[in-house]
Amino acid sequence: MPKAPREPRKTPRQRRAVATCAAIVEAAARILEEGGVVSINTNLVAERAGVSIGTLYQYYPDKEAILVALVRRERESLLESLRTIAANSPTALEEMVELSIRHQFGRPRLAAALEVAETTLHLDAEATKMTREIAELSSELLVARFGQLDRVELLTAVIIGRAVINAAGEGQLPETALLDRVVNSVSGYLEKVRG
Amino acid sequence: MPKAPREPRKTPRQRRAVATCAAIVEAAARILEEGGVVSINTNLVAERAGVSIGTLYQYYPDKEAILVALVRRERESLLESLRTIAANSPTALEEMVELSIRHQFGRPRLAAALEVAETTLHLDAEATKMTREIAELSSELLVARFGQLDRVELLTAVIIGRAVINAAGEGQLPETALLDRVVNSVSGYLEKVRG
Amino acid sequence: MPKAPREPRKTPRQRRAVATCAAIVEAAARILEEGGVVSINTNLVAERAGVSIGTLYQYYPDKEAILVALVRRERESLLESLRTIAANSPTALEEMVELSIRHQFGRPRLAAALEVAETTLHLDAEATKMTREIAELSSELLVARFGQLDRVELLTAVIIGRAVINAAGEGQLPETALLDRVVNSVSGYLEKVRG
Amino acid sequence: MPKAPREPRKTPRQRRAVATCAAIVEAAARILEEGGVVSINTNLVAERAGVSIGTLYQYYPDKEAILVALVRRERESLLESLRTIAANSPTALEEMVELSIRHQFGRPRLAAALEVAETTLHLDAEATKMTREIAELSSELLVARFGQLDRVELLTAVIIGRAVINAAGEGQLPETALLDRVVNSVSGYLEKVRG
DNA sequence: AATGAATGAGTATTCATTCAT
DNA sequence: CATGAATGAATACTCATTCAT
Numbered sequence: 001m002p003k004a005p006r007e008p009r010k011t012p013r014q015r016r017a018v019a020t021c022a023a024i025v026e027a028a029a030r031i032l033e034e035g036g037v038v039s040i041n042t043n044l045v046a047e048r049a050g051v052s053i054g055t056l057y058q059y060y061p062d063k064e065a066i067l068v069a070l071v072r073r074e075r076e077s078l079l080e081s082l083r084t085i086a087a088n089s090p091t092a093l094e095e096m097v098e099l100s101i102r103h104q105f106g107r108p109r110l111a112a113a114l115e116v117a118e119t120t121l122h123l124d125a126e127a128t129k130m131t132r133e134i135a136e137l138s139s140e141l142l143v144a145r146f147g148q149l150d151r152v153e154l155l156t157a158v159i160i161g162r163a164v165i166n167a168a169g170e171g172q173l174p175e176t177a178l179l180d181r182v183v184n185s186v187s188g189y190l191e192k193v194r195g
Numbered sequence: 196m197p198k199a200p201r202e203p204r205k206t207p208r209q210r211r212a213v214a215t216c217a218a219i220v221e222a223a224a225r226i227l228e229e230g231g232v233v234s235i236n237t238n239l240v241a242e243r244a245g246v247s248i249g250t251l252y253q254y255y256p257d258k259e260a261i262l263v264a265l266v267r268r269e270r271e272s273l274l275e276s277l278r279t280i281a282a283n284s285p286t287a288l289e290e291m292v293e294l295s296i297r298h299q300f301g302r303p304r305l306a307a308a309l310e311v312a313e314t315t316l317h318l319d320a321e322a323t324k325m326t327r328e329i330a331e332l333s334s335e336l337l338v339a340r341f342g343q344l345d346r347v348e349l350l351t352a353v354i355i356g357r358a359v360i361n362a363a364g365e366g367q368l369p370e371t372a373l374l375d376r377v378v379n380s381v382s383g384y385l386e387k388v389r390g
Numbered sequence: 391m392p393k394a395p396r397e398p399r400k401t402p403r404q405r406r407a408v409a410t411c412a413a414i415v416e417a418a419a420r421i422l423e424e425g426g427v428v429s430i431n432t433n434l435v436a437e438r439a440g441v442s443i444g445t446l447y448q449y450y451p452d453k454e455a456i457l458v459a460l461v462r463r464e465r466e467s468l469l470e471s472l473r474t475i476a477a478n479s480p481t482a483l484e485e486m487v488e489l490s491i492r493h494q495f496g497r498p499r500l501a502a503a504l505e506v507a508e509t510t511l512h513l514d515a516e517a518t519k520m521t522r523e524i525a526e527l528s529s530e531l532l533v534a535r536f537g538q539l540d541r542v543e544l545l546t547a548v549i550i551g552r553a554v555i556n557a558a559g560e561g562q563l564p565e566t567a568l569l570d571r572v573v574n575s576v577s578g579y580l581e582k583v584r585g
Numbered sequence: 586m587p588k589a590p591r592e593p594r595k596t597p598r599q600r601r602a603v604a605t606c607a608a609i610v611e612a613a614a615r616i617l618e619e620g621g622v623v624s625i626n627t628n629l630v631a632e633r634a635g636v637s638i639g640t641l642y643q644y645y646p647d648k649e650a651i652l653v654a655l656v657r658r659e660r661e662s663l664l665e666s667l668r669t670i671a672a673n674s675p676t677a678l679e680e681m682v683e684l685s686i687r688h689q690f691g692r693p694r695l696a697a698a699l700e701v702a703e704t705t706l707h708l709d710a711e712a713t714k715m716t717r718e719i720a721e722l723s724s725e726l727l728v729a730r731f732g733q734l735d736r737v738e739l740l741t742a743v744i745i746g747r748a749v750i751n752a753a754g755e756g757q758l759p760e761t762a763l764l765d766r767v768v769n770s771v772s773g774y775l776e777k778v779r780g
Numbered sequence: 781a782a783t784g785a786a787t788g789a790g791t792a793t794t795c796a797t798t799c800a801t
Numbered sequence: 802c803a804t805g806a807a808t809g810a811a812t813a814c815t816c817a818t819t820c821a822t
Contacts, residue, residue, distance in 0.1 A: 017802090036315055037233055041795055052804045053797085063796070116311050120231060156359060156368060160380055163358030164351060170314075173351060185355055188383030205784090209822085212785060236812055247787045252814060400805090404801080407806060426705060428622055431791055442808045447793060506701050509755075510621055546749060546758060550770055553748030554741060563741060575745055578773030602781085626816055637783045638818085648817070 021059050023049040025073055028066050032113035042066075067117050068124060074114060075130040078103050082137045091144040097182045101165055108169025146190045153193050161186045203264070204256050216254050218244040220268055223261045227308035232315075237261075262312050263319060269309060270325040273298050277332045286339040292377050296360055303364025310361075341385045348388050356381045399451050411449050413439040415463055418456045422503035427510075432456075457507050458514060464504060465520040468493050472527045481534040487572050491555055498559025505556075536580045543583050551576045606644050608634040610658055613651050617698035627651075652702050653709060659699060660715040663688050667722045676729040682767050686750055693754025731775045738778050746771045 027048035031040045042063050046053040060066045081099050089095060104111050123131075139154040164182045167173045173181070207213045222244035226235045237258050241251040255261045276294050284290060299306050318326075334349040359377050362368045368376070402408045417439035421430045432453050436446040450456045471489050479485060494501050513521075529544040554572045557563045563571070612633035616625045627648050631638040645651045666684050674680060689696050708716075724739040749767050752758045758766070 014802095020803095036311075038315060042797080043795065054799085054804050054806095055802080057797070058802070112314070116232075119307075120233060152369060156362075156376060156380065159358055159362045159367065160355050163354055167351075167354045172354065174347060181351060184387045185351065185380075185384045188385075188387035189380045190383075191387075192379045192383035207785085208783090209785070211822095215785080237814075238812065248814080249788060249816080250786050253785075256814095258813075402806085403804090404806070406801090410806080427701075428705060432793080433791065443793080444795080444809060445807050448806075451793095453792075502704075506621075509697075510623060542759060546752075546766060546770065549748055549752045549757065550745050553744055557741075557744045562744065564737060571741060574777045575741065575770075575774045578775075578777035579770045580773075582769045582773035582776075599781095605782095627818080628816065639783050639785095639820085640781080642818070643781070 017059070020049075020051055020055065021069070023051065024056055024059065024066060025070050028070050029107070029110050032070075032117070033107060033109040036109075036113050037117050040067075064121060067114075067121055068127060071114055071118060071121065071123065072127050072130070074111075075127060075134065079130055079134055079137075082134060086137050086140060090141065093141060093145045093186070094179065094183060096138065096141050097161065097186070098179055100161065101168075101178060101182065104162075104165045104169050105175075108166070112166065112170065142186075142190065146187070146194060149190065149194060153190065157186045157190050160189055203260060204252070204254055207254065212254070215244070215246055215250060216264075218246065219251055219254065219261060220265050223265050224302070224305050227265075227312070228302060228304040231304075231308050232312050235262075259316060262309075262316055263322060266309055266313065266316065266318065267322050267325065269306075270322060270329065274325055274329055274332075277329060281332050281335060285336065288336060288340045288381075289374065289378060291333065291336050292356065292381070293374055295356070296363075296373060296377065299360045299364045300370070303361075307361060307365060337381075337385065341382070341389060344385065344389060348385065352381045352385050355384055399447070399449055402449065407449070410439070410441055410445060411459075413441065414446055414449065414456060415460050418460050419497070419500050422460075422507070423497060423499040426499075426503050427507050430457075454511060457504075457511055458517060461504055461508065461511065461513065462517050462520065464501075465517060465524065469520055469524055469527075472524060476527050476530060480531065483531055483535045483576075484569065484573060486528065486531050487551065487576070488569055490551070491558075491568060491572065494552075494555045494559045495565070498556075502556060502560060532576070532580065536577070536584060539580065539584060543580065547576045547580050550579055602644070605634075605636055605640060606654070608636065609641055609644065609651060610655050613655050614692070614695050617655075617702070618692060618694040621694075621698050622701050625652075649706060652699075652706055653712060656699055656703060656706065656708065657712050657715070659696075660712060660719065664715055664719055664722075667719060671722050671725065675726065678726060678730045678771075679764065679768060681723065681726050682746065682771070683764055685746065686753075686763060686767065689747075689750045689754050690760070693751070697751060697755065727771075727775065731772070731779060734775065734779060738775065742771045742775050745774055 024045060027045045027050075028040060030048060031044060040063070042056060043053055045066060046056040049056070056066075060069070078100075081103070082096070085092060085095050085099060135155070135158065138158050139151070142154050142157055143149065161182050164173065164185050165178070168175055168178050168181075207216055219240060222240045223235060225243060226239060235258070237251060238248055240261060241248040244251070251261075255264065273295075276298070277291065280287060280290050280294060330350070330353065333353050334346070337349050337352055338344065356377050359368065359380050360373070363370055363373050363376075402411055414435060417435045418430060420438060421434060430453070432446060433443055435456060436443045439446070446456075450459065468490075471493070472486070475482060475485050475489060525545070525548065528548050529541070532544050532547055533539065551572050554563065554575050555568070558565055558568050558571075609630060612630045612635075613625060615633060616629060625648070627641060628638055630651060631641040634641070641651075645654070663685075666688070667681070670677060670680050670684060720740070720743065723743050724736070727739050727742055728734065746767050749758065749770050750763070753760055753763050753766075
């Protein structure tokens with residue numbers, strides 16, 4: 001039986017409570033960056049966030065809920081930027097790639113760790129919807145540039161682009177000329193299959 | 196200070212012991228496939244391997260050592276196949292891709308979990324050497340097919356190919372026409388950068 | 391490389407926690423008395439202290455830390471008494487000896503076990519300082535009584551006195567006339583070397 | 586119920602077996618020297634002795650038996666020397682002290698560790714007898730030199746002498762002039778109590 | 781006899797979570 | 802609300818001892 005996603009325990013109404021929640025989620029992010037999924041634990045998160053373990057459990061029913069909140073936070077921020085680009089310059093592949101790069105390079109290890117975490121996480125409806133919207137926006141941008149293409153090809157292109165960015169984020173590839181490299185990998189593939 | 200990898204404790208001398216070691220490593224592999232890095236623990240490994248926890252620790256000094264052994268096992272098997280291909284038909288990109296696909300599809304979740312695990316693992320010299328040799332063999336095959344190219348471009352191509360295979364292994368992309376898709380992604384990129 | 395002593399994990403803030411720490415250290419003391427260094431283990435300590443194993447590890451990072459805390463507790467108590475004597479009646483050798491005897495006889499097996507434990511323990515700076523201060527105070531008392539003497543001779547005298555007390559504590563020597571015996575052993579030596 | 590002392594499992598009849606037993610006991614001695622009572626364990630003893638764990642258990646029924654054998658070995662060697670001295674120059678206090686010093690300084694950490702171990706050990710009749718004989722021989726030598734004295738006073742003197750030697754063995758006291766120091770401590774006490 | 785593979789009870793330690801203050 | 806003390810099941814790892822070969 002798939003465990004249902006848990007909602008945050010109480011919606012923080014006061015300003016201070018919002019700050020507390022943010023601190024907790026950010027602490028979790030930092031720990032993921034440093035040690036990956038295996039090293040995160042609630043006591044440590046509380047300590048790093050500067051709150052007591054009791055307070056942490058006031059807002060999040062369990063460890064997973066914190067990670068889910070973090071995933072949402074990251075998605076939301078990426079999505080917002082993507083929406084802006086899509087609205088303003090709907091054919092700007094380069095811009096989108098640059099954004100993704102910035103997003104990834106901002107916190108490459110965090111992005112990687114979250115990708116791993118998600119495989120075990122029970123995301124809530126909201127987060128799932130976000131994921132889909134990100135995929136759609138990306139696809140639309142590619143279509144605007146390369147013409148109508150099969151869904152699978154578009155997805156493949158996205159996967160390729162992300163892989164190159166990730167590799168650079170992890171230090172496997174140099175950061176210089178990364179934008180070109182990503183654009184080349186994506187367009188190389190799409191032009192070939194459209195051919 | 197990068198923690199040095201602990202040596203295997205005791206080299207198994209009798210046939211029975213060799214089988215025991217293999218069983219332990221294979222049990223670890225199965226657990227990784229089912230639950231990922233977070234769910235692996237020595238007691239479980241021992242139980243699944245059908246040996247006592249004491250036996251496990253006779254041969255592996257700690258949890259990490261088991262994972263290192265598993266990485267080596269996987270590398271070795273891939274490397275052997277690659278060597279055969281490189282020796283017999285040195286220009287056969289398709290063959291290499293097919294091999295990689297088979298390797299990955301044999302146990303896709305295992306491959307993914309190991310990739311994650313490696314980011315925290317302290318591989319020994321042997322395993323590191325294998326990684327390098329795999330990269331070199333792959334690069335050579337690409338050069339034989341696409342002509343001399345910058346090291347970074349070759350690496351990028353390998354990363355792209357692996358990403359597409361991985362995505363299919365995780366079920367994000369369909370398995371049908373995967374060989375073509377991988378070849379397209381790799382050649383699309385390389386032809387583009389070769390100009 | 392001498393392993394640094396791990397710091398106490400968390401300073402107890404509430405009265406309850408202070409009591410818990412005391413209970414843990416006292417439980418360790420009791421176990422040492424009964425079975426010596428070889429028989430002490432954290433689970434047993436927790437059980438005897440009437441706390442869960444988790445609670446124990448909240449305050450002490452490992453087994454050694456508990457023993458270090460115990461050494462400090464014992465030192466502190468002895469030191470306090472010594473300071474009082476040194477301040478009030480600085481020539482009173484007999485008083486000092488009596489105090490040491492009381493200290494030792496209060497819990498002879500504990501004192502013996504701790505002496506053994508210390509050979510393997512990594513004492514922190516504080517505990518080391520205490521040891522030195524105890525030696526200094528003892529020496530001063532001897533000097534006040536026997537006149538200026540070489541540091542080594544004073545130390546020898548202290549060692550002799552302690553050995554006689556210890557032997558009595560372990561039951562090798564009778565408790566009767568112990569005060570005289572100790573004073574005789576110490577003064578016999580010092581008078582001899584003073585010539 | 587006081588555990589009965591266990592006899593060696595089988596008396597080694599062949600030359601090789603004798604060597605094996607000696608190697609085992611000596612390995613135990615070395616480990617005690619390095620890490621004290623807490624660090625000795627049968628697997629390690631076997632390894633250091635260069636025999637398999639199975640072989641070790643052929644000759645000694647359990648861990649304690651090895652330690653008992655070691656105690657006997659040490660006692661025997663000391664006793665033999667003492668007997669020679671007592672027979673040849675029965676008033677030679679200095680010689681006896683020198684012997685004890687040599688014995689102790691030969692392997693000071695071993696002597697200390699064994700003293701600790703004995704408190705938990707179940708010595709056999711033979712070893713107990715040896716202990717008594719050592720005490721008697723020492724007393725006789727003291728009597729020959731200082732005249733008839735109470736048993737307790739003699740014992741006290743022995744304890745004092747041993748304490749000073751031990752302290753030097755542990756590095757607390759300098760090795761230079763140790764013979765004089767020991768003689769002074771012992772004679773200082775005995776002359777005092779004889780009045 | 782000797783070997784070394786295997787056992788499992790025992791011990792060390794962590795960490796998600798609850799609850800009294 | 803916030804705190805931090807306390808819990809204990811889960812996990813990591815050790816070591817005395819047995820047994821098949």
